[in-house]
Amino acid sequence: MKRYYLSYADWSATEFKAILYCILKGQINYGPHPELLRKKLSNYYTPSTVYTSNYGHHAIKTALEIFRRQMPERSEIILPAYICPSVLQSIKLCGLKPVCVDVESDLNISPAAISNAFGVKTLAVIVPHMYGCPAKIKDIEILCREAGIFLIDDAAQVIGVSQDGRLLGSFGDVGILSFAQSKTIVTGVRGSGGALLINKARHHQDASKLAKLLPPSNKRFTVLLEFLWSYLWEKYTKNSAYYLGRLVQLLGLKTRNSITYSEMSNIEAAIAIEQFKRIDQIVLEKSRIVEAYKQALNGQTTLSFPQYNLGVFLARVMLLIPEEINAGILRKALKKNGLDIRLGYDAYVIEGKNNKNAEGLAPRLIGVPCVPGMSNVEINEICKIILQAITVILLSRNNT
Numbered sequence: 001m002k003r004y005y006l007s008y009a010d011w012s013a014t015e016f017k018a019i020l021y022c023i024l025k026g027q028i029n030y031g032p033h034p035e036l037l038r039k040k041l042s043n044y045y046t047p048s049t050v051y052t053s054n055y056g057h058h059a060i061k062t063a064l065e066i067f068r069r070q071m072p073e074r075s076e077i078i079l080p081a082y083i084c085p086s087v088l089q090s091i092k093l094c095g096l097k098p099v100c101v102d103v104e105s106d107l108n109i110s111p112a113a114i115s116n117a118f119g120v121k122t123l124a125v126i127v128p129h130m131y132g133c134p135a136k137i138k139d140i141e142i143l144c145r146e147a148g149i150f151l152i153d154d155a156a157q158v159i160g161v162s163q164d165g166r167l168l169g170s171f172g173d174v175g176i177l178s179f180a181q182s183k184t185i186v187t188g189v190r191g192s193g194g195a196l197l198i199n200k201a202r203h204h205q206d207a208s209k210l211a212k213l214l215p216p217s218n219k220r221f222t223v224l225l226e227f228l229w230s231y232l233w234e235k236y237t238k239n240s241a242y243y244l245g246r247l248v249q250l251l252g253l254k255t256r257n258s259i260t261y262s263e264m265s266n267i268e269a270a271i272a273i274e275q276f277k278r279i280d281q282i283v284l285e286k287s288r289i290v291e292a293y294k295q296a297l298n299g300q301t302t303l304s305f306p307q308y309n310l311g312v313f314l315a316r317v318m319l320l321i322p323e324e325i326n327a328g329i330l331r332k333a334l335k336k337n338g339l340d341i342r343l344g345y346d347a348y349v350i351e352g353k354n355n356k357n358a359e360g361l362a363p364r365l366i367g368v369p370c371v372p373g374m375s376n377v378e379i380n381e382i383c384k385i386i387l388q389a390i391t392v393i394l395l396s397r398n399n400t
């Protein structure tokens, strides 16, 4: 039986050459590449200035600290009810109050929903482009500017895509990027890199001061090894990742799982630079895969593709399964049929608040393989396997 794995990164030989080069020079944690990457990104996002660190959500935390200093009387942060949990964590770490807003069917928040949530205590709005699907960021920028509220253009999942002639990430006061697995530029897993884009000169001085406080990067080689073994080479390493993890633990090499913020490592910055050189190619390949899924889904009504738009780039392809199917049960059934899928995030639920779309969509989202180079035939086969598994689950339920 053919196995279909998820994809975590689109790497070519040059990324591996960069790794080898850093190892041979003994420059794993420290070296010239973080500063080089910072300059390249600043150049790409001109007139914004870029600061790198080891996490995208660290960039959010830094931005919120900067905003809080400027408006200490405000404490509420608007964000979507469907979001990566680390964003929520950054808000709480700053002692601020998250105010979640329901999403539209494309999993993004709309200008109208944001404007309805504005209050006297609103400090900032965080607007992600969920899975790379562009939010209506230009209209949101105008809204925030008129209301005197800070805006974070959260481009964690999307690099190299423009809207209205401007790169995503460059709207509002600041933008953020992440280089962790399954994003556009990928340098590894857990703390492999992120960036803060300062889009307004007034925040520059604070950002520069805070960036200097970051401790140096530490123990990144074992995390990189874990990324290669457990994620990138999963197809070949299979269950051995589990045993390697045990061995690393026994040898006392395991890095702590708790989150620590630091500078980006030299080796991961070197990978990011190579990925960045191929950004157009990476974006094009993902857009091709998106289109192939759309074609493969034509003529059926069981699975829908809520974020699809002609020519859209998506970091992940998330499909919507029927309401009556449990995504966890489907995942197990698909695994038996040789297909790996991932589930969506949990919706952020607040008692007494109606986030109908987020709560309705979140349990029905499944992420399907988007492996660079995969053929249309393989994508058709994947869709067929999912549709068959759904039919079997529904039939077995009807028979009991």
Ligand SMILES: Cc1ncc(COP(=O)(O)O)c(C=O)c1O
Residues within 6 Å of the ligand: 054, 055, 056, 057, 058, 084, 086, 087, 128, 129, 130, 154, 156, 157, 177, 178, 179, 180, 191, 193, 194
């Ligand atoms: C929209 C969004 N923002 C921020 C982050 C945080 O990035 P990191 O994992 O690098 O902290 C993520 C991570 O998945 C994300 O999806």
